Amino acid sequence: MTAIKGLEGIVAATSSISSIYDGVLAYRGINIDDLAEHACYEETAYLLWYGKLPTKSELQTLGKKLSDYAPVPEQLLEQLKVYPKDANTMAVLRTAVSALALYDEQADDNSWECNQEKAIKLQAQLPTLIAAFARIREGKEPIAPLANVTLSHNFLYMLSGEEPDPVAVRALDQALVLHADHELNASTFSARVTIATLSDIYSGVTSAIGTLKGPLHGGANEAVMKMLNEIGTLDQAEPYIQRKLTNKEKIMGFGHRVYKNGDPRAKHLQKMSRQLSLLNGDTTLYDISIKVDGLVSSQKGLRPNVDFYSASVYTLLGIPSDLFTPIFAISRLSGWTAHILEQLEDNRIIRPRAEYTGPNNQQYIPIDLR
Numbered sequence: 623m624t625a626i627k628g629l630e631g632i633v634a635a636t637s638s639i640s641s642i643y644d645g646v647l648a649y650r651g652i653n654i655d656d657l658a659e660h661a662c663y664e665e666t667a668y669l670l671w672y673g674k675l676p677t678k679s680e681l682q683t684l685g686k687k688l689s690d691y692a693p694v695p696e697q698l699l700e701q702l703k704v705y706p707k708d709a710n711t712m713a714v715l716r717t718a719v720s721a722l723a724l725y726d727e728q729a730d731d732n733s734w735e736c737n738q739e740k741a742i743k744l745q746a747q748l749p750t751l752i753a754a755f756a757r758i759r760e761g762k763e764p765i766a767p768l769a770n771v772t773l774s775h776n777f778l779y780m781l782s783g784e785e786p787d788p789v790a791v792r793a794l795d796q797a798l799v800l801h802a803d804h805e806l807n808a809s810t811f812s813a814r815v816t817i818a819t820l821s822d823i824y825s826g827v828t829s830a831i832g833t834l835k836g837p838l839h840g841g842a843n844e845a846v847m848k849m850l851n852e853i854g855t856l857d858q859a860e861p862y863i864q865r866k867l868t869n870k871e872k873i874m875g876f877g878h879r880v881y882k883n884g885d886p887r888a889k890h891l892q893k894m895s896r897q898l899s900l901l902n903g904d905t906t907l908y909d910i911s912i913k914v915d916g917l918v919s920s921q922k923g924l925r926p927n928v929d930f931y932s933a934s935v936y937t938l939l940g941i942p943s944d945l946f947t948p949i950f951a952i953s954r955l956s957g958w959t960a961h962i963l964e965q966l967e968d969n970r971i972i973r974p975r976a977e978y979t980g981p982n983n984q985q986y987i988p989i990d991l992r
């Protein structure tokens with residue numbers, strides 16, 4: 623038995639949800655470029671869950687459910703109030719999603735119908751939880767979700783308490799479409815491993831959130847912002863990147879296990895970052911990002927991934943950097959739960975082998991003789 627480090631190149635599941643072939647990402651066979659251009663997030667989530675684009679009335683029904691389910695149990699809001707104000711936002715989300723299961727009597731019902739409904743419920747509640755914690759830690763009261771608005775609109779509204787700018791709503795929505803699913807990425811794999819033991823959907827999503835949190839995966843978007851802030855001004859980009867490369871440090875937001883010639887999502891986020899910078903009348907952040915992109919691409923041959931330009935996009939939308947990865951989780955929730963449903967359709971426990979590298983034939987030494 624020979625282990626493949628990081629399972630690179632191992633095909634560990636069959637899936638009809640999303641595909642990456644020749645650098646092209648498609649959800650249920652539809653190119654991500656078309657979805658980014660034309661679809662809203664709710665439509666995308668429906669596509670991932672049900673395997674087809676919704677009709678107008680199906681989309682309306684989903685929208686109504688998302689509105690109805692958006693409020694979270696009062697007890698949970700009370701819990702958020704006692705969490706440390708400086709707690710890691712992904713740790714808060716991981717804990718809160720795990721706690722949501724305690725208030726759902728059907729948490730352990732693994733029938734398709736019930737899990738599909740819980741997926742929609744979780745999709746509706748994640749934005750409410752994140753926005754509530756973001757306000758509570760600033761000493762403000764959480765804002766109840768609006769009915770009859772899109773998920774992106776509601777999230778921005780619940781964060782600020784003000785009607786969001788339609789440009790901001792569209793930008794966030796497009797970012798959510800782009801992040802919604804990505805074949806067998808680490809957090810999705812983790813959700814599938816958890817549900818494959820016939821655990822429950824809340825456990826699967828909790829595992830996935832814990833996995834997304836890491837800076838080699840979803841946590842990279844926050845790390846990108848930290849780097850852009852450290853660079854600070856355009857003239858500092860080159861010496862900063864040079865220093866990092868000389869010290870063999872990672873440049874966050876670059877490289878990918880699957881894409882070696884560029885992540886097809888990055889160009890959309892780059893375009894969005896440029897448009898928002900121009901609208902804001904200050905292109906500093908965008909200019910620094912472009913400079914870093916050029917340096918890392920030319921000197922290291924690494925291309926930006928989905929996390930690189932999303933950092934400037936979210937910052938230009940006025941969102942604090944420690945909400946970037948929770949926003950990624952809002953989007954990936956549809957992908958995770960679509961994979962959980964798919965795993966359960968034809969389940970087998972996921973249990974690979976390990977190549978043993980420790981000592982053999984050791985003797986047990988009684989404790990007094992050690």
Ligand SMILES: CC(=O)SCCNC(=O)CCNC(=O)[C@H](O)C(C)(C)COP(=O)(O)OP(=O)(O)OC[C@H]1O[C@@H](n2cnc3c(N)ncnc32)[C@H](O)[C@@H]1OP(=O)(O)O
Pocket residue numbers: 628837838839840842871872873874875876877878879880922924927928929
């Ligand atoms: C949503 C997402 O999860 S997208 C990814 C988000 N993560 C990041 O942006 C973090 C930075 N990037 C990375 O750490 C990696 O590129 C990963 C985790 C995305 C992929 O990891 P792997 O597939 O194991 O990397 P890969 O085998 O292609 O790396 C090849 C070489 O490039 C180097 N490399 C890869 N990414 C980077 C980077 N961002 N900065 C500097 N060097 C890098 C590796 O250290 C390795 O060098 P070596 O051969 O001298 O050891």
Ligand SMILES: O=C([O-])CC(=O)C(=O)O
Pocket residue numbers: 801803804806807808839879880927928
């Ligand atoms: O697929 C991966 O390894 C990481 C990624 O880009 C994602 O999850 O969107």
